[in-house]
Amino acid sequence: MKTGAKILxxxxxxxxxxxxxGYPGGVVLxxxxxLYDSSLRHILVRHEQAAAxxxxxxxxxxxxxxxCLATSGPGACNLVTGIATxxxxxxxxxxxxxxxxxxxxxxxxxxxxxxxxxxxxxxxxNYLLKDAGDVSRVIKEAFYIAGTxxxxxxxxxxxxxxxxxxxxxVPVPEQVHLRGYNPTYSGHKRQIEKALQLIMxxxxxxxxxxxxxxLSNASAELIRIATELxxxxxxxxxxxxxxxxxxxLNLGMLGMHGTEYANFAITECDVLFAIGVRFxxxxxxxxxxxxxxxxxxxxxxxxxxxxxxxxVDVPIVxxxxxxxxxxxxCMKKKGIHDAWIKKIKHWKQHHPLKCPDDGCLHPQYIxxxxxxxxxxxxxxxxxVGQNQMWAAQHFCFRHPRTWITSGGLGTMGYxxxxxxxxxxxxxxVPVFDVAGDGSIQMNIQEFGTIxxxxxxxxxxxxxxxxxxxxxxWQELFYDRRYSYTELPxxxxxxxxxxxxxxxxxxxSPDDVMPxxxxxxxxxxxxxxxxxxxxxxxxFPMVPAGxxxxxxxGGHSR
Amino acid sequence: MKPHxxxxxxxxxxxxxxxxxxxxxxxxxxIESLAVGPCEEPDMSRITIVVxxxxxxxxxxxxxxxxxxxxxxxxxxxxxxxxxRELALIKVTAELxxxxxxxxxxxxIFRASIVDVGxxxxxxxxxxxxxxxxxxxxxxxxxGVKEFVRTGTVGILRGSKTVxxxx
Numbered sequence: 001m002k003t004g005a006k007i008l009x010x011x012x013x014x015x016x017x018x019x020x021x022g023y024p025g026g027v028v029l030x031x032x033x034x035l036y037d038s039s040l041r042h043i044l045v046r047h048e049q050a051a052a053x054x055x056x057x058x059x060x061x062x063x064x065x066x067x068c069l070a071t072s073g074p075g076a077c078n079l080v081t082g083i084a085t086x087x088x089x090x091x092x093x094x095x096x097x098x099x100x101x102x103x104x105x106x107x108x109x110x111x112x113x114x115x116x117x118x119x120x121x122x123x124x125x126n127y128l129l130k131d132a133g134d135v136s137r138v139i140k141e142a143f144y145i146a147g148t149x150x151x152x153x154x155x156x157x158x159x160x161x162x163x164x165x166x167x168x169x170v171p172v173p174e175q176v177h178l179r180g181y182n183p184t185y186s187g188h189k190r191q192i193e194k195a196l197q198l199i200m201x202x203x204x205x206x207x208x209x210x211x212x213x214x215l216s217n218a219s220a221e222l223i224r225i226a227t228e229l230x231x232x233x234x235x236x237x238x239x240x241x242x243x244x245x246x247x248x249l250n251l252g253m254l255g256m257h258g259t260e261y262a263n264f265a266i267t268e269c270d271v272l273f274a275i276g277v278r279f280x281x282x283x284x285x286x287x288x289x290x291x292x293x294x295x296x297x298x299x300x301x302x303x304x305x306x307x308x309x310x311x312v313d314v315p316i317v318x319x320x321x322x323x324x325x326x327x328x329x330c331m332k333k334k335g336i337h338d339a340w341i342k343k344i345k346h347w348k349q350h351h352p353l354k355c356p357d358d359g360c361l362h363p364q365y366i367x368x369x370x371x372x373x374x375x376x377x378x379x380x381x382x383x384v385g386q387n388q389m390w391a392a393q394h395f396c397f398r399h400p401r402t403w404i405t406s407g408g409l410g411t412m413g414y415x416x417x418x419x420x421x422x423x424x425x426x427x428x429v430p431v432f433d434v435a436g437d438g439s440i441q442m443n444i445q446e447f448g449t450i451x452x453x454x455x456x457x458x459x460x461x462x463x464x465x466x467x468x469x470x471x472x473w474q475e476l477f478y479d480r481r482y483s484y485t486e487l488p489x490x491x492x493x494x495x496x497x498x499x500x501x502x503x504x505x506x507x508s509p510d511d512v513m514p515x516x517x518x519x520x521x522x523x524x525x526x527x528x529x530x531x532x533x534x535x536x537x538x539f540p541m542v543p544a545g546x547x548x549x550x551x552x553g554g555h556s557r
Numbered sequence: 558m559k560p561h562x563x564x565x566x567x568x569x570x571x572x573x574x575x576x577x578x579x580x581x582x583x584x585x586x587x588i589e590s591l592a593v594g595p596c597e598e599p600d601m602s603r604i605t606i607v608v609x610x611x612x613x614x615x616x617x618x619x620x621x622x623x624x625x626x627x628x629x630x631x632x633x634x635x636x637x638x639x640x641x642r643e644l645a646l647i648k649v650t651a652e653l654x655x656x657x658x659x660x661x662x663x664x665x666i667f668r669a670s671i672v673d674v675g676x677x678x679x680x681x682x683x684x685x686x687x688x689x690x691x692x693x694x695x696x697x698x699x700x701g702v703k704e705f706v707r708t709g710t711v712g713i714l715r716g717s718k719t720v721x722x723x724x
Contacts, residue, residue, distance in 0.1 A: 121579060121583055124626075128572070179722060
């Protein structure tokens with residue numbers, strides 16, 4: 001006989017879980033009691049939202065399923081933003097929540113909330129356990145659902161009596177069988193051939209690669225396809241790192257804050273090869289003018305993404321890695337697009353991303369210095385806003401899973417806790433959280449966690465005393481009426497020191513590199529408070545609803 | 558924009574209906590009618606939903622429905638030969654005398670049955686497609702419809718085609 005809580009902990013171990021991010025409370029006491037002498041590592045965060053983001057950061061950096069744990073009611077509700085963040089970016093996490101005992105369900109009991117109801121639209125699936133005998137099967141299914149097909153978060157709600165009830169040890173099914181869930185991995189052979197024919201006949205092909213390439217670990221296949229067929233590659237925010245930034249065929253990021261040359265290439269291409277992307281509005285701008293001359297090939301594991309925002313000529317439902325591997329096997333000859341590559345090279349030369357050089361402290365410069373120092377061998381996590389876009393534009397990513405950001409939901413406060421999670425996945429490399437002074441204050445309590453466990457996350461705050469991205473929009477589109485976007489100055493180093501974390505305030509460009517080096521040399525966490533040019537903007541920029549080649553703040557306009 | 562009849566085979570579990578309807582409400586769709594019940598497989602249920610939308614919108618909802626773990630099969634019956642029926646119960650004011658006879662006559666034309674006879678009311682039960690039931694209700698309005706309740710539409714493909722789990 002074993003309690004539900006014991007079966008839960010054993011089930012997590014069977015799934016290979018090594019770390020849980022969580023916060024205790026009343027109805028999870030039996031689970032915490034089991035954790036007390038288990039070999040599972042538990043990190044006590046300072047707010048449940050951080051537990052979800054940390055599990056997410058761990059999952060993105062490792063490719064494995066992240067796990068978080070919270071109590072019922074407020075604890076569970078605090079996970080919701082983190083779960084929604086993971087859902088939008090297809091990140092596999094299993095969120096475990098305590099629930100009031102089954103006899104009190106629906107009774108407005110103390111700390112009760114209908115968390116399965118609340119999270120229905122932001123989970124891939126969720127469970128309300130009613131019987132301790134189901135624990136091992138449900139945990140197995142939860143990990144399976146989270147990690148297969150298009151990954152996503154799964155929540156398991158565990159009433160207190162399910163944790164405490166003892167049941168006979170039930171054998172765990174070896175395989176998960178869910179008749180309503182059969183993700184397609186292999187692409188249709190004929191469609192793959194059709195896609196290849198289209199690409200071979202193209203004069204101006206472009207690959208548009210996204211988070212799906214990273215999720216399916218298909219970077220090597222992508223680079224081979226691009227190189228052998230001679231096709232330039234632009235990546236989405238989520239796809240950064242799937243091809244090295246300095247690869248001759250790489251065009252950098254496309255879309256609202258993409259490079260001018262990537263957006264020009266999309267606008268002029270005759271075949272658009274979309275791989276693991278979802279034609280998000282921040283990428284396409286006005287959909288009618290996105291790749292207006294192109295035949296579109298789209299690979300995605302989720303059939304619902306194909307044709308959702310843009311009509312597709314050759315849909316291929318399947319796992320990116322599997323489909324690209326099959327495509328490589330079908331390829332008979334190399335592709336040559338010299339004239340097109342030459343044209344793109346010309347654009348690249350004449351429309352580079354700008355980095356002002358006037359003696360003032362500019363964020364672009366800081367990111368570039370960071371890039372030079374780390375040489376791509378680091379995990380860069382970001383918050384959301386200008387800091388995120390500067391990091392995406394100016395850091396040179398060389399490997400998949402080294403860029404971790406909340407792309408879909410755009411969750412401010414994501415960076416610091418996600419960076420904590422990323423560290424446990426990649427303890428071998430430095431982990432930086434590129435932050436803004438607005439975003440960092442959304443989960444600044446996690447200074448407590450990184451200090452507590454000496455988690456060596458380096459927090460680089462691009463401090464402009466504004467909610468910078470909103471201020472930028474107010475400057476450009478609301479007549480500089482800075483409505484509630486100015487923040488008073490905060491001495492972040494003092495806050496860090498109060499938690500026992502070291503830090504440096506940096507006010508001049510000359511001090512950037514020494515400060516970064518000091519951060520790296522420090523064994524523990526470190527806070528860098530960069531006092532940047534206050535009204536620096538993220539450029540180039542496609543105004544909302546415009547065509548993506550109509551960029552402002554670039555070289556063309 | 559036209560009505561689409563979707564037949565959805567689901568696991569017979571708590572919460573499944575709410576997962577299914579949630580996908581519609583999240584996209585701002587109004588469900589015209591909904592019918593749920595057990596089916597030929599003991600642990601599955603079949604949901605018939607009528608929803609008004611353009612083809613692309615409905616296709617997107619169907620794809621989203623297919624993503625639900627508890628949904629086993631989704632079919633749009635709309636462009637197929639099919640039988641659709643709903644059942645309505647209509648409580649109509651029927652004072653003794655002429656109106657009662659008239660109502661009974663109307664009922665017989667519609668092949669509706671009288672399932673309850675009260676001192677001042679009759680309850681009619683009618684089965685048919687949506688138009689037939691609408692027509693009957695409209696005719697009865699002049700006598701005073703006190704209460705009107707109808708099931709959602711259920712639909713099934715004609716001939717040997719089926720919407721099953723394919724086991």
